[in-house]
Amino acid sequence: MIGLIDYFIKRPLLVNLFTVMILIFGGVTVWGLQKEIFPLVDFDVIMVRASYPGSSSEDVEKLVTIGLERKLKEVDGIKEMNGLSAEGSSIITIEVDPDYELEKVLDDVKNSVDSVDDLPDDVTVPTVTSLNNRQRAIIKLSLTGIEYDGLRKASKKLRDELEKISSIAKVDLDGYRVDEIRIELSPKKMARFEVTIGEVARAIKERNLNLSAGKLETPNGDIIVRTISEFKNTAEIEDVVVRSNTSGSKIKIRDIAKVIRKPREGSILQRSNGERAVFLDIKLKETGDVLNTTRLLKTKTAEWFEKNSKRYQGLKYRYADDMSYFVKRRLNILKNNGLVGMVLVFICLLFFLNFSTSVVTSMGAPIAFMVSFIVMDSMGLSLNLISMFALILVLGMLVDDSIIVSEHFYQKLEGGMDPKVAAREAAIETIKPVTATVLTTIVAFGTLLFMGGIMGKFLWPVPVMVIICLLASLFECFFILPSHLADFCRVSPKQKGSRWYQRLLDLYSKSLDLFLKGPWLVLGASFIFLVGSVFLAKTMRFELFPGDDVRVVFLQIKGKVGTPLIKTDTTMKRLEKMAMETVRKDELDQIKGQVGVLLSRQSRKTGHHYGSLIVYLTPPGERERSTDDILNELTDKAKPLAPGYVITVRKMQGGPPRGNPVEVEITGGDLEQLKKASKEVLE
Template sequence: MKNLIAYFAKQKILVNIISIVVFVVGLYALTHIQRELFPNIAFDFIQVTTVYPGASAEEVERLVTSPIEQDLKEVDGVKKIMSISVQGQSLIYIQLDPDQTTSDEAKSDVQDVIDKMSDLPNEAEKPVVVSLESKLRPIVEVSLSGDVSESVLREKAKLVQDKLEKIRSVAKVNFNGLRDYEIRVEALPQKLKQYHVSLNDLIFALKNQNLSIPGGVIEAIGPHKKEMIVRTIGEYKSLEDIKKTVVRANELAESIRVGDVARVKRVFEKRKYYERTNGHPAIYLTVLKKEKGDAIQLVDDVKAVMEKMKPLLGDKIHVSYINDMSYFVRRRLKVLTNNLAIGLVLVVLILSLVLPSRIAFITAFGIPFSFLGTVL
């Protein structure tokens, strides 16, 4: 160590060059480093979510959760399997053993098992497999609120989502408070009684009409062989299509249609919760950041996009920012910068009391030098 110190003490030009390089490259790295509130963490957990509309918790447990748990036992590296079955949904959490497998490998194995399953109910949606990790985290929420109709607010929120998802560091934009449209068929008891139609007749007619069924392939015989794909398309495209659906007909071609015994309308789905900002109905857009994105730069980009969109949103719709994570990142960086500056000043002042000023400044120079060297 003494020889190393003696060598650098003699090579003043080399020391100066190294110091300048560390300062220049360190400052460049400091201005381009990724700024994040918390580091990315993999939790060694995999979640399997299955939606089974209309099923009770007991049915979900028996028909969905138990079969999936049974098949997941063949996956290597599984430490524990936990499940929650509620009305209409199954949640399965798989804890992994990090010594036996990685999160990516286990997720691929679980997905293969799910894809091979064939004994789930037809009414159940396809299970979704996700790896629980912190790389996709909300960075800011954009609130759109105002005294406008829900359909107008919904239209503007969709427009904002399209613009925000074009930002390079944005992984996804999720909605809170946005309701989808649904077609509601309300049976009229007096009409059902008048036409002698049961509720099951109405349900059966709607269920069997709204279908798209493959019919195979027709091959033409001759010198110019051709193939045509046959498909029976009966999906509804408008409210009129639903109203014209035949519930029952007789031999005289007289038919009873859905519009004769029910009221058909397009409405918003049932509200599960209310979202408000400053007392006004609101829709929240939660912006998720990509793993390599910069928190501060992303929020600045989001605010710049929203500033440009204000003329399109109109005067009645107000934009607010909620749960801005970049605020905490800026505050931490400010504390770090202030502490560095205060520490540097205190070191210079204290050393100046016992050492010559030149030596005190050279010694204090080691603080920013060490900090910038660490950034590298």
């Protein structure tokens, strides 16, 4: 260690060149680092989904969910399993034991689900997925202003254009109804031709084929044979022969039915600011940069609208839930704090050190940061909301060790010691205390590496970044700083001594003597402060991730099962109108209305008795009222507008995904008893 310090002090040109290279390469590296929202995380949760169209929740439970759960109980590595049976759908959530490998449990779950052979014929093939954030939604785009058929066509065209961006994983269409072909049979015509529904279904099934026909071996190689006879349009369906006789007469579909192609009738309605809408939910690839992708996406969208303005006259678009805003905001905080902090450190040092020593010392933070960015890039780390929080947190710690070494050096320099000798002695004499100080901080933050669960997976960049930055600062403090001090810093006779500083020392000396003479008084005062701080801490509100700047408010309604969709739609329209009148223009970004959907913290439920209103607000700096003020007013005005519905108003949860503050789980075999018990618990 001492040999390395001597080596660098004797070679200032090498150290200066090395410093310039660090600043250049660090700057280039931070420019190229991937910017994302959160670190990539596997949630150790597996979802099994199956659809049973047209069935009640009780039938789904008996015929689908219970059968799947019975088979899944055989799988090792399942910590907890919960099944949700709703109208037409079954969702089983599996929490994986952290002691087991996720991929192994996932494969076992897939095999178990595939082995279930007693599901009803109408049940779709169950899908098994592992929850993670590898494909992250970065922004939403709504299309409004024209008739629904035009919205469908425009949304598909725009989706295809946006998916050409290499960093976009996919674009989901929300509110888009796919086409379906309806064959409306005429009972009178069927009776006249004596044709049954079974004959029609069989004829269509035999005509619409895409089957493998084996392999044809030839001297030139094998040829795969496949029979393809799929319908391409409604005319081909109309020409299907249902029955023919020996005289040559044929009965076709067109003779007994109408073939209509139109959007599938859905139970979910979507609106934006009260207008019928289709939403594009853009998702980023694992390696994508959220800032670059969002910038390119907005450019392409503007170009597409300019190009197709005549084709889709009146079509409007609007962005919402732009996650790049939070990344840019955190980057600006990091940049501004770094610049302001460096200037303030320099100004403070000028009160105690000379100009050259202050400059060299204040350069410790940017050099340590550049080294950290280079290490981040080599480790494959990214700049995300968590890692940038860690960088902001550690910013004030990076110059502490440099200040200690520089002050020690300056004291020796004022005593007449040669700069090189002073730099060497200052570095050697402060190695142990400075290293011990840094190591204690590293140990304190290092304990976060052992935090388990989803929270631990999200927060691990904090200790990693703090440790990297502190080690980089320690490296700069003992190998770069001493050389710069010896090379650039001198003390002139006029700079020696300072009257105000001497007066400050005299005042401190007298105060210290006073405290040393009354140790019991000092101990008593310290004890009072300790007890008082503990008492005040108990009265303070605890919030793990504050949501002060949350920009999304959810207003949701839940009616009785069996409520008609039109009634829920009418209620939602009243709520949408109220929300647009309550939230001021400078506060409102967009309102998304969904009829037939309930968005909970853990899942998405569908049914005619559900409705969700998502209010996207402008950034906090652009409005006077806080999110809580707007939420409270929406809550007060919403209750009279939805009689017969349970209303919930909440704001989006800040920080990583986590459960509710308090959860009560009631289990049993009788559904009616469970409902009764849950009501008693709520009361």
